[in-house]
Amino acid sequence: MGASSSPKLSGMQKQVLSLYRGFLRAARSKSAEDRHKIESIVSGEFRRNSKQVDRKNFLYIEYLLRRGQKQLDQLKSPDTVGLSSLNVSVSETIDPKP
């Protein structure tokens, strides 16, 4: 995350931010309580990965993007109220295989 006044975002960074936006938008359609829970899980997950994942590890970031997109598609379904499955995968990815 560059510190220049107008950081040029790479295509991949834009994809990540767009996915993040997608999650926050999807959370809006849930009840206030669920929304709050979803937002804190999602923002925690993105922040953790932004610190832990090497920014040059494109393959792994692409994998995370694809996985995130699938989870977002599930979240968009009106029947889905939470992201408890994400919690499970969080523990799985703490030690990602290279």
Next chain:
Amino acid sequence: MAMAMARSALVKKYLRVNVGVGVGVDSSPFNAIRRRFFSEEVRTSFKSEVTDRVISVVKNFQKVDPSKVTPNANFQNDLGLDSLDSVEIVMALEEEFGFEIPDKEADKINSINLAVEFIASHPQAK
């Protein structure tokens, strides 16, 4: 046919009366000037209202030190926010002004000035 002509004459007469009144008001130079100033005034006051609302949204953002928020503040340099925070702020602005900001525009908004400029020029902003 005669009926249609009569009707169209009637419509024309009706229209002419309306247009006549309109022109009568507009043709006065005083009114033209007053109207121009008025519309500029409306736009300026909307922009300053937008500025105030954008500033209060940013001030309410939990990671921001409210005393650092100025109309010229840059999200990353002045407020110490990262790109994920910027996404959250732009999303909060969407809710404040009741319209969706497309990704392409949202990625560009990295300061209060840019946010105000974009929102104030957006026809759907409330």
